Amino acid sequence: MAVRCRLLDAASEAAWDDFVLSRPEGTFFHRAAWRHVITGAFRHPSCYLLAEQDGAITGVLPLVHVKTRLFGNGLVSLPFCVYGGPLAADRETEAALEHEAAQLMQSSGARFCEFRFLRPAGCGWPESPALYETFRKKLAPADEANLQAIPRKQRAVVRKGIANGLRARIGREAGPFFRLYSESVRNLGTPVFPRRYFRLLLDLFADSAEVLTVEDAGQPIAAVLSFVFRNEILPYYAGGGRAARARAGHDFMYWEVMRRAVARGLNLFDFGRSKIGTGAHAFKKNWGFVPEPLHYRHLLAPGARMPENNPLNPKYRMLIAAWKRMPLPLANLLGPRIVRGIG
Secondary structure (H helix, E strand, O other): OOOOEOOOOOOHHHHHHHHHHHOOOOHHHOOOOOOHHHHHHHHHOOOEEEEOOEEEEEEEEEEEEEEEEOEEHHHEOOOOOOOOOOOOOOOHHHHHHHHHHHHOOOOOOOOEEEEEOOOOOOOOEEEEOOOOOEEEEEOOHHHHHHHHOHHHHHHHHHHHHHHHHEEEEEEHHHHHHHHHHHHHHHHOOOOOOHHHHHHHHHHOOOEEEEEEEEEEEEEEEEEEEEEEEEEEEEEEEEOOOOHHHOOOOOHHHHHHHHHHHOOOOOOEEEEEEEEOHHHHHHHHHHOOOOOOEEEEEEOOOOOOOOOOOOOHHHHHHHHHHHHHOOOOOHHHHHEEEEEEEOO
C-alpha cells in the first residue's frame, strides 16, 4: 500500500513517541509533547504529520506554523529546537512527508519551510549556508577521565568553582531558574521566553526535564534546564548573574551536569547548537568539544528569501545594543511578545 500522511491526534501520541525511540536518528525534539509546549507557550498552530503504511507508522514530521509581522511566515521543524525534520523508516516515507509539507506550505500561505536536521539527510531541498554548529561528546564512565578530557585552562576554571565551595541541587522549580535566565539573556541583548514556556517544559516532560541550580553560600547564582533522552543529557537553557562569573559558577554548573549524568548511566553530553563566531561557540570549544555543522534545509515559495532571524544579522545590531541596557522588568514584559516569532 502507498504511504498515507495524516495529522497527529491525541490517541496516536504514544505510538508517535514509540516510533521516535525506535529510530536511531530520532531526537528529543521529535517527541510529540513539543506541539503542546509550543502551542501553549507561543500560540503557534502545529501541523504534526504522521505517515503510515499497511497500518504501521513509517515516519513522523513535527511542523509548526510560525507567523509574525516582525519575523515572517514559515513552517518550521522545529522552532525553538535545534533538531527536527522528517524522521522516516525509508526514502518513500521521507518523500511523502516532504511532499505533504510542501502542500501545507502552499495552502497555509507560508513563505518557507525549514527542516533542522542533525545529520545529512536524503532530503532534496537546498541546504542553507552553515550558520550553526552543534557540540556533542561521548562521556567516559569515570569522573576523573572526563575532567582530564577538558582542556587545561578550562579545567582550571572548573577546579576553581569546586574550590569556591559551590554546591548544586536538582529540582523542578521554574521560578528561581527564570530569574537567573532572564537576567542572563537580557545582558546578551536577547528577548526572554515567557515563564509559562519553562513551566510547560517541566510539566509536559516530567519524565525527562530538570533544573540544576548552583548555590554559593546558599544563594542561587546559576541554573540550567536540561533534558534527558535515551543515553544523552542535553543542558539546554542556562543563566546566571555577575556572581556566577566571579565565582566560576557557569563552569562548575556544566561540570556538575556532566558528573551527575555519568552517575546515572548516561554517556553522551549534548551541549546544543551555537552560532559560528559567537562567544557561546568559543566557550563550548574551550571545553574540548568538536563542533559539527548542522544541516538545515529550506523550501522557499516563489519570490521568497531565506529567513535571517539571527543576532548576527546587521539589521538587529542597534536593537540588541538597546536591549542590553533595558531595565530587567521591562525586558521581561516585552521579550515574550518578540521572541515568539524568532523560533
